[in-house]
Amino acid sequence: xxxxxxxxxxxxxxxxxxxxxxxxxxxxxxxxxxxxxxxxxxxxxxxxxxxxxxxxxxxxxxxxxxxxxxxxxxxxxxxxxxxxxxxxxxxxxxxxxxxxxxxxxxxxxxxxxxxxxxxxxxxxxxxxxxxxxxxxxxxxxxxxxxxxxxxxxxxxxxx
Amino acid sequence: xxxxxxxxxxxxxxxxxxxxxxxxxxxxxxxxxxxxxxxxxxxxxxxxxxxxxxxxxxxxxxxxxxxxxxxxxxxxxxxxxxxxxxxxxxxxxxxxxxxxxxxxxxxxxxxxxxxxxxxxxxxxxxxxxxxxxxxxxxxxxxxxxxxxxxxxxxxxxxxxxxxxxxxxxxxxxxxxxxxxxxxxxxxxxxxxxxxxxxxxxxxxxxxxxxxxxxxxxxxxxxxxxxxxxxxxxxxxxxxxxxxxxxxxxxxxxxx
Numbered sequence: 001x002x003x004x005x006x007x008x009x010x011x012x013x014x015x016x017x018x019x020x021x022x023x024x025x026x027x028x029x030x031x032x033x034x035x036x037x038x039x040x041x042x043x044x045x046x047x048x049x050x051x052x053x054x055x056x057x058x059x060x061x062x063x064x065x066x067x068x069x070x071x072x073x074x075x076x077x078x079x080x081x082x083x084x085x086x087x088x089x090x091x092x093x094x095x096x097x098x099x100x101x102x103x104x105x106x107x108x109x110x111x112x113x114x115x116x117x118x119x120x121x122x123x124x125x126x127x128x129x130x131x132x133x134x135x136x137x138x139x140x141x142x143x144x145x146x147x148x149x150x151x152x153x154x155x156x157x158x159x
Numbered sequence: 160x161x162x163x164x165x166x167x168x169x170x171x172x173x174x175x176x177x178x179x180x181x182x183x184x185x186x187x188x189x190x191x192x193x194x195x196x197x198x199x200x201x202x203x204x205x206x207x208x209x210x211x212x213x214x215x216x217x218x219x220x221x222x223x224x225x226x227x228x229x230x231x232x233x234x235x236x237x238x239x240x241x242x243x244x245x246x247x248x249x250x251x252x253x254x255x256x257x258x259x260x261x262x263x264x265x266x267x268x269x270x271x272x273x274x275x276x277x278x279x280x281x282x283x284x285x286x287x288x289x290x291x292x293x294x295x296x297x298x299x300x301x302x303x304x305x306x307x308x309x310x311x312x313x314x315x316x317x318x319x320x321x322x323x324x325x326x327x328x329x330x331x332x333x334x335x336x337x338x339x340x341x342x343x344x345x346x347x348x349x350x351x352x353x354x355x356x357x358x359x360x361x362x363x364x365x366x367x368x369x370x371x372x373x374x375x376x377x378x379x380x381x382x383x384x385x386x387x388x389x390x391x392x393x394x395x396x397x398x399x400x401x402x403x404x405x406x407x408x409x410x411x412x413x414x
Contacts, residue, residue, distance in 0.1 A: 075375050
């Protein structure tokens with residue numbers, strides 16, 4: 001074939017359908033030294049000469065039903081896109097619990113040790129139930145890595 | 160919008176007003192204006208490398224940088240460099256009344272219709288024109304039209320003070336409310352920025368924009384639908400899908 005400056009040869013986009021790649025390989029100008037890389041993930045394995053397809057490996061793209069969906073790909077210029085503040089643990093607390101505890105304190109519904117006299121569902125949770133809930137589906141204690149004690153020294157303080 | 164390439168990026172040379180009027184994203188302007196000759200494949204053996212036309216070899220014209228005409232004008236051997244006076248505070252906007260100081264239309268007033276910040280040019284509507292033929296072919300002589308030529312903002316054009324309709328130099332000052340305004344250095348009167356300055360290709364005023372099929376309506380966008388709940392992501396998904404967990408995990412012991 002001779003010496004060629006492969007860097008200056010414009011191969012082009014290496015993506016394409018399987019049929020396109022096959023026709024390219026059969027093309028007389030195809031340079032066999034530079035392979036046709038595919039970005040497609042395999043859907044099976046080669047066993048000798050044949051290729052065995054595993055149905056579970058074929059990607060299943062799930063698209064929700066978008067009829068009557070008001071959300072579209074673009075945003076109208078008319079919309080006033082406001083900047084929202086950061087959603088911190090403090091904001092979550094004020095949304096979820098702040099009101100109740102303020103009301104209880106104002107109406108003297110807290111006993112001597114500051115425990116509520118009329119507890120809500122979340123307040124009347126016992127330690128055993130909490131222990132079990134943390135091990136059921138829906139808990140996230142197993143997904144996150146527990147930071148080592150030396151990593152907790154640089155915790156950001158919530159102002 | 161981040162300009163990711165550090166030094167050699169044509170995007171840095173494109174004027175702010177050009178981008179504002181076009182409503183095009185930076186990535187599009189960069190992709191279309193840049194003339195990349197060769198990009199190294201994104202494989203582990205190759206270092207990231209791009210061979211493209213140097214930013215200093217581009218000459219900006221009255222054709223916008225993302226157009227095909229601009230590409231044709233910036234092909235082949237680079238032309239000699241055009242020296243552009245750097246202007247610190249750009250003071251002339253679309254819709255401004257200006258007086259022309261040179262040429263056939265010297266002394267006449269006109270309204271600015273286009274701005275080319277990269278060349279310090281403005282096009283004043285109906286002024287400084289020349290005759291031109293378009294659609295010429297072998298048997299058809301073509302239609303004669305008038306085409307405006309650009310005028311330099313620094314020397315050939317000057318803003319007009321609305322109070323006395325005479326030319327004036329302009330400085331930027333702050334009002335008591337903190338608003339940045341143009342003040343005529345001769346009379347001291349504020350020259351307000353015209354409404355046409357905030358126009359874009361898609362709308363004259365944002366509230367007058369006609370929403371298309373693929374646009375999410377503004378009331379849908381502005382609606383706050385987020386309800387904070389004391390739930391983990393998994394719990395939220397379970398709630399929306401109606402998954403109930405009624406199994407009890409077995410107790411484990413430490414000895």
